[in-house]
Amino acid sequence: MTMRPPPRVLLVEDTPPLARVYREYLRFEPIELETVETGEAALAAIEREVPEVVLLDLRLPDMDGLDILRWIRTRDLACDVVIITAHGSVAVAVEAMREGAYDFLVKPFSHDRLTVTLRNALERRALKSMVEDLAPPRHGAFAGFVGASKGMQAVYRVIERAAPSTASVFVTGESGTGKELCAEAIHRLGQRTGKPFLAINCAAIPRDLLESEIFGHVKGAFTGAHVSRDGAATMAHGGTLFLDEICDMPPELQAKLLRFVQSGDYQRVGSSRTEHVDVRFVCATNRDPLAEVAAGRFRADLYYRLHVVPIHLPPLRERDGDVIEIAEHVLVQAARDEGKAFGGFDVEVKRLFRTYAWPGNVRELQNIVRNMVVLHEGEIVTSDMLPQPLMAKLAPPRPANDLHALSRALVAPGELRPLHEIERAAIQAALDACDGNVPRAAVLLEISPSTIYRKLQTWQESEATGG
Secondary structure, eight states: OOOOOOOEEEEEOSOHHHHHHHHHHTTTSSSEEEEESSHHHHHHHHHHSOOSEEEEESBOSSSBHHHHHHHHHHTTOSOEEEEEEOGGGHHHHHHHHHTTOSEEEESSOOHHHHHHHHHHHHHHHHHHHHHHHHSOOOOSEETTEEOOOHHHHHHHHHHHHHTTSOOOEEEEOOTTSOHHHHHHHHHHHSTTTTSOEEEEETTTSOHHHHHHHHHOBOTTSSTTOOSOBOOHHHHTTTSEEEEETGGGSOHHHHHHHHHHHHHSEEEOBTOOOEEEOOOEEEEEESSOHHHHHHTTSSOHHHHHHHOSEEEEOOOGGGSTTHHHHHHHHHHHHHHHHHTOOOOEEOHHHHHHHHHSOOTTHHHHHHHHHHHHHHHOOSSEEOGGGSOHHHHHHTOOOSOHHHHHHHHHTSSOTTOOOOHHHHHHHHHHHHHHHTTTOHHHHHHHHTSOHHHHHHHHHHHHHHHHTTO
């Protein structure tokens, strides 16, 4: 019988005497305990190997413990977080529970309080793992999506849970990440499958026609309205209405949509008769909806009415490992459609695909693969088949010697600097050497591009708050 390794527990505590006390409390527990003193060290430890439980102090020298909690939750990592806080910060601990923490401990706490809390968390994690082990295996395709990265696994789980309900879903993500595909998946996996699915792009329809597209109009309602016409609301009765780029909807129409969402009642353009339908709403935007609310461009009451189940689709550059799987899936489809013999990519094309940032996300990847299939012949896609505009973006970076020279200058002889300063300087040196291209800089530093994106975001947030 194979013995399971002891569960991993990460203790994040910046006060060494307290860390020693907690380690002594846990001395005889059947766990593998790792202790770190900073937020950066905690993130690095979690990225290296996800622990079953994180004992997390809220007050750290380089970042807020809540930021680490949110980082764990946004990635849907398989670990539970127990917050450690001072007596005066209980309100913050409660907030952490709302953010997804399993429990919290108020300093000073006893040996029994710590061990009982940890054992409960480990038991909960073990039971959850058993349930997941009994579930059907997750493959790299789900409801039209392709990819099995952790970010997309989290999306699939939310879709599965949200689809059977009647709650409104609010999808966010960059252009090309698959927001309409997400809406279709929610519709097909829900109780309204087989009923109509209507999609309206609020950014693609002229403002003066958008109301008619959604609610319909009667004959003579405006110039050119020669006959009465049903809108998407009428045609989607019993099914799902997908409003894409919802933040582009004119303010005057948002008020009418709010009434429709609240009651199911609406009036066609030019009519005084109220009609009623039963539809489920799925909305999407590539903007930050809360920023649009703060700027007064999107109604707060409409946002909170629609934002019941949020789903965020990660950009392709953060979906580690999915790029090649998606590219191969598209290649097979395109080759079949075009009657070509292509069946795979050579090593160099795969390397270039992995290091490219994909600003256009999955849509850009699809277009590039189809371009190569249409314009070339063969069984294997080679790098000379890549479109010229893409090759220009993938031009080699400046010689790595520039990076080495910069790296040697990070620490002068005899000088000692904090590790986080050296790390930031090294990343900045790599970005400068690569003209700001994050994937290329990641290759030079031999780290994941997502690590650089995360650290850049952390530094920006810290500077914005004056940290």
